[in-house]
Amino acid sequence: MPVESFGRRQARVYLAWQKDRRGPNCSNKDRKVLTTAWRWGVAYLDGFPLDQPDPFLGCQRYAEIRTPRYIPPETDFWKVYAVAPEREQALLTCYLNLAARKSELLRLTWDEVDFARNTVTLTTRKTRTGTVKRDEMPLNAEVRQTLLWLWENRQGASNHVFTCPVEPFIGQPYKSAAHVMKRLCKRAGVKRFGFHAIRHLAATILAQEGHSLFSIQHSLRHEKQSTTDRYLHGLGAFKEVATALDSLAGRAPAKVLPFSPPQADSQVIVRRRAR
Template identity: 80%
Template sequence: MATFISKKKDGPKRWKGQVWKDGKMVAVKWFGSTKAEQRAAIAWEEQTKKDLAEAAKRQMPTLTDSCQKLTILEWAHAYLEECERRNAASTFKTKRTGFKFFVHYLSATKDLFPNMLIEHFGRREARLYLAHQKDQRGPNSSNKARKVLTTAWRWGAAYLDGFPVDMPDPFLSCQRYPELRTPRYIPPEADFWKVYAVAPVREQALLSCYLNLAARKSELLRLTWEEVDIARKIVTLSTCKSRTGTVKRDKMPMNTELQTIMLWLWENRQGDSNHVFTCSVEPFCGQPYKSAAHVMKRLCARAGVKRFGFHAIRHLAATILAQEGHSLFSIQHSLRHEKQSTTDRYLHSLGAFKEVEEALDSLAGRAPAKVLPFPSPPASSSENVRVRRAN
């Protein structure tokens, strides 16, 4: 049935015609927002259903075992629909992109097509696809595609009827390609304060909150005043950084500086939004941020430092805590990691452990002692007398 929704977030609402078959959306079309467009959407749905029914009659499928088996396209649609319901938007986007490249490869390759049965796609085809991704997009992208398809295969074997459960995962049998990992850029603390010095007052407040809370970018951009308790000095941060996309809420203490900043932001609220941080640039003044990617780009260019983003400030905060000698337990809860091993790996990737620096310093100066050349002792008095007599 036609629904009246917006195509994009916060966009204008329009009529959407959609046709479902066997629990799957098989056709969709957007219309305008008027009553006439609603009637057109309903008429299109009815006509599309008739066309699909007639096409199914013309095909006259036979009741064979192959009719009950799944194709690659059906597997992809079922998995992505489940991911869209369960996972965070960024996770779903990654999985959808992985299948997009996979289906495009099947469509462009001879003897392969998206509607082929899953059981006809073996280890050789998987190896050739991952090799193609490596050649076209690099080893990192190939390994990411392998991870997406392996996870989807495991899900299909567990939950989809008609999936070849006795067939081993062809993607899992392919080896990962060696990856070239570039170290993450962490700005020096001096560069952060240079950026802070050239920022407007509201953006200075935003930068201070990122540093004092070691927060993720999205956690502060969607922070509302219901999640800030200035009197009790508590901020509640919400994140979707979990395997299932479940929203996790962590209460964090505010230090004195952060409490002063929050009090100033409350007294100088702008616009009708309930968000703590709003844009201060016209014509979006008073509106909540959507990405804020332009903020750091502009401020870094104005300060004349190497560009870094909001998430780099989180890494900088972790580096400062480690260099100040704080325990792994306190850093873990400051970063809100569920596992201590994540914090351990996080800090080692930054090279931030003070204990490591001290341990390496103990290796210095362990070479054998050097033999210093001393001057020859002066000649004895008798030898001096013999030398004078000889002269």
């Protein structure tokens, strides 16, 4: 359909169809994506009608049904780790210990690893403007040992840190690693989870260990602390909240102790002391 013929009515019909077919959450997500696409068309497509308002932006969002994110138990993570090949164990170790996004490790190169300064630079476009952001992160002992092993046992000519260990792609950088976690979870006999769920697990562990919101924010590399706040509440990971609610437990009305009236002799003593 030509853009000039597409209005709010067509947008509402499409979003309502998505709601009935896939649910309100998916419909709202489509609305967000299509609004972004419309803005892209205005900015970059020659001949795009600049005076035509975005029809998707004019549609109301549907009330969503919020469900908690699935965070695998730490025991399930270690079950997956136990059945993984050695190079995939290295990948899992770095995802957990760096609380990294999926793409940050798949695109990581040896130029971004500095053993002398004990740092690694993670690159992401997960910013408000899409600008490339580079964050230098310290290496803990586990990650440093893992990266040293990968450096000493490099495969292929690629400069990428993590390369595929499976035939016929041995030594080649990952493109998406789409089936890695599916295969490992099935082999370990646990509920399926992905690489991003490991980032959620890392955030949960940090919160449960009592680390400050500031340190968790910088571990996750969020631009705003409010993002980390929402992130942790979405995961149900605030140890401080659990501690605060525990203080409400066990409260009951104060006990009333029976008071027997004083004897005559004691009343005399009390009066004398009062004088």
